[in-house]
Amino acid sequence: MSADIIYIHLETVSNLILSYGISLQDFAGALKRLPSHLLLLTAVDPNDNVDSHTGFNVIGGTDDILDYFDDRKITVHKWIDFEQSLYLEQLTPIEVSQLLYLGHAYTHLESPFYYKLQNNYVYLTLPDQTVKTYYRYLEQFYRVLNRSLKRHLQEQLPEARFLFRRRSTIPNIDPIILKQLQPLFIDGALFSFEEIGFLQKEIHIPIYGLTGRFRAVNDAWTNNVQEKVAELIYDQSLQKWRLSVFNEAAFSSQGLF
Template identity: 65%
Template sequence: MNADLVYVHLETVSNLILSYGISTRDFASALKRFPNHLLLLPPVDPDAALDTHTGFNTVSGTEEIQTYFSDKRKIARKWLDFRQSLYLEQLTPQEIAELLYLGHANTHLASPFYYKLQNDYVYLSLPDQMVKTYYRHLDHFYKVLNHSLKRHLQEKIPDTWFLFRRRASVADIDPVILRQLQPVFIDGALFAFQEVGLRQREIHIPIYYLNSRLKIVDDEWLNASQEKVAELVYDQSVQKWRLSVINESIFAQNLF
């Protein structure tokens, strides 16, 4: 799979994000406050902390959760957060069965946000480095996306492209700009870092419209059917981002 791109598809009914190129590191870096507890969906590790009521592994405490997120050996991750351990004891057999289905089928039967658990997130690793995430508050996703896009830019662009070589000082992307991309996300958008260009003091990141709802794509991400509909532009001289729209009709057709 290509490491020089970020793919985002948004399903607005359940606040589901299907993505590629957004790492666990991006997710963890964007959180202002870590969850108190994680409930890990099967397979179960018998040597790790285990909740006897659900039969699932748990991770609790800021330090332990940070370690879990930063462990590069854990490629497959499937979890949701919960507020208090006491809440797990209140889950019914039906709700536990729904969690098993969530981990097995990588999709929800009912709402992915459980009243008893008070979870804000569901994180599901998929094959080929794709990830499904559910966000109770969609604004949290835009914070994660900001971190991911900045990281890809900093990793892709040579030092000589940055003014005074201040690679680490790239400004945050205004969430208003990222929310403007929501109509494109609904059908699938691709940030093509392999085609990043430098024009005077501006770095241009092409954004392609894939028009493939929840389609798991292969290595051929870009072909003649994909259209470049916008560019995310970083002006280094003022350290600000802007969105340059190329095809207004694509942005207008999914407005709701």
């Protein structure tokens, strides 16, 4: 899929985000603190570090984790973070089997947040290149979304790259604005950077509400019944963001993932 979009679907019970267009670099760059260790849920590579108790590959240390995140040759990322290697030894066979299921079926059997692992995240690249990310603290997601929105704005248009030569020149979006979108995320929302509009010194990013399940192949999202329900607007002269809502009803949805 070549469309320049960000798609978000939120399941509030387990703090699960299904997304498209948010990169692993967006995720890692937005975190205040990187995970201490990663337990990889992909196929085991015996040439890399393997935990003897669980049988999974593990990565520890900031440098190695950053190398893993930045390795463009790796197209599928499936991992769960954990605090201490000692905690892995305390996992029961049932808990290890739950982790195997998580990596294989891309969904959780019980809570995706383990007391023994003290994990804050689960990151799963699906076969269609959408990504499921579990956040222990959902406010972390809005930091990631903020970074991704700013990156897409820079990359899409030559005009935007000229206006905003450095990411630091674009102010962060107020988290209150992004959290206002949460009801829309429950049914599914899509930011279309292909349809960015310029009005005087304002940049308008359309936001669509999708009534059908998003498919990240062959631009199929355009075949869903959709409506432009809002715009995210950046005012260059004021260096401020605001949200313009067209359909208030879309923001009161109580739909589930």
